[in-house]
Each structure stands twice: as structure tokens, then as C-alpha cells.
Amino acid sequence: MRSAIAAHNIDMIYPNVVSPVHALKDVSLEIADGEILLMMGPSGSGKTTLLFVLGGILSPTRGRVVVRDVEITNLDRRQKARFRLKHLSFIFQGFNLFKALTARENVELVLHARGMRARPARERTQRLFERLGMTRQLDRLPRDLSGGEKQRVAIARALVAEPDVVMADEPTSALDAENGLAVTGLLRELARERGATVLIASHDMRIAPFANRIVQLNDGRL
Ligand SMILES: Nc1ncnc2c1ncn2[C@@H]1O[C@H](COP(=O)(O)OP(=O)(O)OP(=O)(O)O)[C@@H](O)[C@H]1O
Numbered sequence: 125m126r127s128a129i130a131a132h133n134i135d136m137i138y139p140n141v142v143s144p145v146h147a148l149k150d151v152s153l154e155i156a157d158g159e160i161l162l163m164m165g166p167s168g169s170g171k172t173t174l175l176f177v178l179g180g181i182l183s184p185t186r187g188r189v190v191v192r193d194v195e196i197t198n199l200d201r202r203q204k205a206r207f208r209l210k211h212l213s214f215i216f217q218g219f220n221l222f223k224a225l226t227a228r229e230n231v232e233l234v235l236h237a238r239g240m241r242a243r244p245a246r247e248r249t250q251r252l253f254e255r256l257g258m259t260r261q262l263d264r265l266p267r268d269l270s271g272g273e274k275q276r277v278a279i280a281r282a283l284v285a286e287p288d289v290v291m292a293d294e295p296t297s298a299l300d301a302e303n304g305l306a307v308t309g310l311l312r313e314l315a316r317e318r319g320a321t322v323l324i325a326s327h328d329m330r331i332a333p334f335a336n337r338i339v340q341l342n343d344g345r346l
């Protein structure tokens with residue numbers, strides 16, 4: 125199987141003036157196409173940093189990242205942004221939904237950004253919400269949604285444009301056990317149907333059964 129993502133000898137040092145933080149230390153990792161990989165590790169071990177480096181949001185201090193045959197560590201800011209829009213999507217720690225937009229608008233936004241017209245974007249979003257059992261929540265603002273519902277909107281937003289790679293940062297942190305497992309199952313199911321590669325960063329052991337492989341980060345080392 126070809127690899128969707130390959131990271132070679134990644135070092136990440138946050139250039140803090142007082143005391144620089146060495147957040148990733150010589151991390152190398154390959155993720156196969158269609159794989160569901162879980163990155164575990166205690167708080168502060170570098171999970172979010174690694175996701176951001178693999179997704180081209182942060183540039184590493186040293187090392188190379190190749191996503192679908194493109195060396196993203198060689199791209200400039202604009203090229204990276206365009207590459208992300210086309211191939212990657214993120215579910216951020218804390219969801220990052222736009223507060224002033226309804227659930228539907230938060231999701232449609234992604235399709236508009238990719239140039240899809242209003243009508244098909246609306247229809248595709250509608251179908252995904254049906255799939256998530258969320259049609260009643262379509263026109264609500266994030267503040268009128270429960271934690272689990274917000275989570276589902278974030279998942280819908282991440283999957284609606286059928287990205288090649290989905291990166292999820294602590295997707296269950298705001299949820300109780302039952303909801304956490306339900307949304308993780310849903311994420312896996314939808315990703316499988318679309319052939320997406322999934323990276324999940326979490327310290328929630330309950331997610332383990334959903335993954336094909338688990339890697340452990342400790343103090344910036346894999
Ligand atoms: N912008 C930043 N500037 C300086 N240091 C940072 C910055 N972001 C993260 N760090 C540090 O880098 C290390 C790794 O942080 P990171 O957020 O990747 O950990 P994490 O494993 O995602 O933790 P958590 O489970 O709490 O989300 C920590 O020591 C953190 O304090």
C-alpha cells in the first residue's frame with residue numbers, strides 16, 4: 125500500500141524567547157493510505173504539534189513531511205493553504221465552529237471555499253446531516269447545540285468535501301463515554317466509505333478499538 129503521509133526526522137522547537145520548547149524530537153512516521161492511526165501520549169507530549177506539522181499548519185524546525193507524494197515542507201504559505209484546502213481537513217481540539225454561523229453554514233462554507241455552487245452545496249450538506257441524525261439542528265447556532273452535536277457538526281465539516289486525509293485532535297474530549305464512542309464510530313464509518321486516511325490525537329484509551337494502529341508520543345519522542 126502506498127503511504128498517504130510520511131514524516132522524516134522531524135524536530136520542532138518553539139522559539140520561545142525565555143526558554144525554547146523542544147516539542148518534537150527526531151520523529152519519523154509513515155501512515156498508509158486508508159489507515160486509521162491513533163496517536164496517544166500524555167498532555168504536553170507533542171500530539172497537537174505533530175498533527176499540525178503533518179498537516180502543514182506548522183513548519184518544523186528540521187525534517188521533511190510528504191503528503192500524497194507532495195513534499196509540503198517545501199511549499200510556501202499560499203501553496204500550503206491551497207494544498208490543505210484540496211486534500212486535508214482538521215477537527216480541532218475544541219471544534220472551532222464559527223459562532224455566528226448556523227450548523228449548516230459552518231459546513232457549507234467548506235464547499236463554497238472549494239468553488240461548489242450554493243444549491244449542490246446545500247444538498248450535499250443536507251444529506252450528510254441526515255446521515256448524522258442532525259436534521260433538526262441544521263439551522264441552529266453552535267451555542268444552541270450540545271457538546272455531542274457540536275462534535276458532529278465538526279465531523280460533518282471535516283468530511284463534507286471528501287478529503288484524502290482527516291486529522292482529529294482530541295475528538296472525544298468534550299463528550300461523555302457514550303457520545304464519545306458514537307462519534308468516533310461515525311468518524312471511522314464515514315472515513316471508510318470515502319477511503320480517507322484518518323489521524324486521531326487523543327489520550328482517551330476508549331478510542332483504541334477504532335484504530336488500525338496506535339503510536340505513542342512521550343516528551344516529543346515517538
Ligand atoms: N505556541 C507554542 N509556543 C511554545 N510552546 C508551545 C506552543 N505550543 C505548544 N507548546 C509546547 O510544546 C509541547 C507540546 O505541546 P502540544 O500542544 O503539542 O501537546 P499535546 O500532546 O497536544 O498536549 P494536550 O494533550 O494537553 O493537548 C508542550 O510542552 C507545550 O507547552
Ligand SMILES: [Mg+2]
Pocket residue numbers: 171172173217293
Ligand atoms: Mg493537544
